[in-house]
Amino acid sequence: MAAARTERPGPSRFVLPIAGLIGLGICLAGILVLYDPQGGQNILASIYDALGNGAGASELRNGSGDQVVAKILLALIALLVGVGGIWLLYLGVGSLVSVLQPTWRDRILPWVFVGPALALLAVFLVYPAAGTILRAFQDNEGQFTLSNFAVMTDPEFLLILRNNALWLVVGTAGSVLLGLVIAGLFDRVRRESLAKTFVFLPLAISLVGASVIWGFMYAWQPAGRPQIGLLNAIVVQFGGTPVPWLTTSPINVFAEIMILVWLQTGFAMVVLSAAIKGVGAEIIEAARLDGATERQLFFKVIVPMIRGSIITVATTIAIVTLKIFDIVYVTTGGRFKDDVVGVRMFHEIFQFFNDGRGAALATLLFLAVLPVMYINLSNFRRQQRQG
Numbered sequence: 089m090a091a092a093r094t095e096r097p098g099p100s101r102f103v104l105p106i107a108g109l110i111g112l113g114i115c116l117a118g119i120l121v122l123y124d125p126q127g128g129q130n131i132l133a134s135i136y137d138a139l140g141n142g143a144g145a146s147e148l149r150n151g152s153g154d155q156v157v158a159k160i161l162l163a164l165i166a167l168l169v170g171v172g173g174i175w176l177l178y179l180g181v182g183s184l185v186s187v188l189q190p191t192w193r194d195r196i197l198p199w200v201f202v203g204p205a206l207a208l209l210a211v212f213l214v215y216p217a218a219g220t221i222l223r224a225f226q227d228n229e230g231q232f233t234l235s236n237f238a239v240m241t242d243p244e245f246l247l248i249l250r251n252n253a254l255w256l257v258v259g260t261a262g263s264v265l266l267g268l269v270i271a272g273l274f275d276r277v278r279r280e281s282l283a284k285t286f287v288f289l290p291l292a293i294s295l296v297g298a299s300v301i302w303g304f305m306y307a308w309q310p311a312g313r314p315q316i317g318l319l320n321a322i323v324v325q326f327g328g329t330p331v332p333w334l335t336t337s338p339i340n341v342f343a344e345i346m347i348l349v350w351l352q353t354g355f356a357m358v359v360l361s362a363a364i365k366g367v368g369a370e371i372i373e374a375a376r377l378d379g380a381t382e383r384q385l386f387f388k389v390i391v392p393m394i395r396g397s398i399i400t401v402a403t404t405i406a407i408v409t410l411k412i413f414d415i416v417y418v419t420t421g422g423r424f425k426d427d428v429v430g431v432r433m434f435h436e437i438f439q440f441f442n443d444g445r446g447a448a449l450a451t452l453l454f455l456a457v458l459p460v461m462y463i464n465l466s467n468f469r470r471q472q473r474q475g
Contacts, residue, residue, distance in 0.1 A: 110176055118169030121162070128162030129155065174204065217454065223447035236448035239436075248427050252410065252456075254341050255348075255428065259409040262349040264402050267356025272386055274357070275364055284361065288354035295351070295414035302347045303419060306333040337425035344415050344426060352408065356401045363397035364390055396471045403464035410456050429453050 121127035129148045136145035148158065181200050185193055227233045239245055274283050290298065307317030308330055315321040320330040333343045367390055375389045391398070413430035416422050422431040429449055437446035 106180070109180060114173035115169055115177055118165050118173060121165055128158040128165070131165070132158045132161050177204075220447045220450050221454075223443060224451045226444055228444070233444075236444040237452075239445055239448060240452075244427070245432075247425060248429055248432055251341055251426060251428050252412075254338075255345055255409040255412055256406055258342065259345045259348045259352075259412075260402055260406045262345070263352035263356050263405050264398065266349065266353045267401065268360050268391070268398065270353065270357045271361035271364055272390070275361060284357060287357050290351050291354040293351065295348075296418050298347050298351055299415045299418035302343075302350075303334070306343055306419075308332040308334075334420050335424045340420060340424055340426045344419055347415050347419075348409065348412065352405050356405065359397055359401050360394065363394035367393050396467055396474075399467045400464060403460050403467070406460045407457055407464075410460065411453065429456075 121131060124130065126149075129151070133145040133148040136142070136148065148155075178201065182197070185197050185200055188196065224236055225232055225234070227235065270287055274280050274287075277283055293301070304316070305318050306320075307315070308320055309315050309317075311324075311329055315324050315330055317330075317333075319333065324330060331339070334340045371389065371393070372385065375385050380389065411430055412428055413434065416426060416428050416431050417434065420426055422428065422435075429452065433446045433449035433453070436442045436449060
């Protein structure tokens, strides 16, 4: 019997951890450079100094030199950190974890890959959210106060809450119902994919772009003048009076909601169509054998079976409606009794420079979104248990 040979650790066992340390150093150094507003200029100035171009280095540090090269250098550093540094970090830390015992390795290894994402979420999401909530309870001098929440006693705020409630109910219900009906109808047409494509296409447009497009649809001119807006052109063609859709309350609120419904119907249709196709053919055939009509089959068999998907779509769109900002800001800016919490928060911070009140509105918006997120997560857990 041949004697058992002792395996020697390969060179990668030592090289990879060193690569991980190098990657960590690159990441930390790159983050420090990116954090400094003058990081690109300072590094380029140091390079100029090393090349003997002291005058160019001095101009860069004073902000009078060519900043294009500095910005390109900063972009390269960001690319190096975001790709090379993270890759080396994962490679090295993964190799370090692999030498541990299997029990500890299986516990730690998932956190090696999830950890950086959690760190980014903590820095760019959790920390700003906590800072916003804290700022909501501070005055301009940093002292504790509840006066920022006095905005809730403003009569205009009740109008804002009404508008947000309309967005939540009408926008969510309209998008889900239209998406459900279209998904059910298109499930039986011959050119199903082509028909769904036309409904889904608006979702590729940004909220700002859609608002500009519909701004032309709602365009208004006084009676007797040519109407460039499609809706008013139709109204005039049938002998009516042009309607200022975006400046007449509460018509303007529903006109703006229509923009969101136009965008979100495609999303609802795609998700609900996939859910409908997941209903077993044997269940549908059994319902037909029992004498169910097509309407009864859809509303009493298919819809209850895809209830989880309907809840998921509804809660997702509801979160969008609660945070609505772009459509109102682009169309009217909230000046015609169509203001919402998101637009009012923006005005408080950037127009009136009242950071505390703006933070209070952001906190209220955050609290309004929490129940919807809870419903969504509960529905997701229920679907996992059923699946």
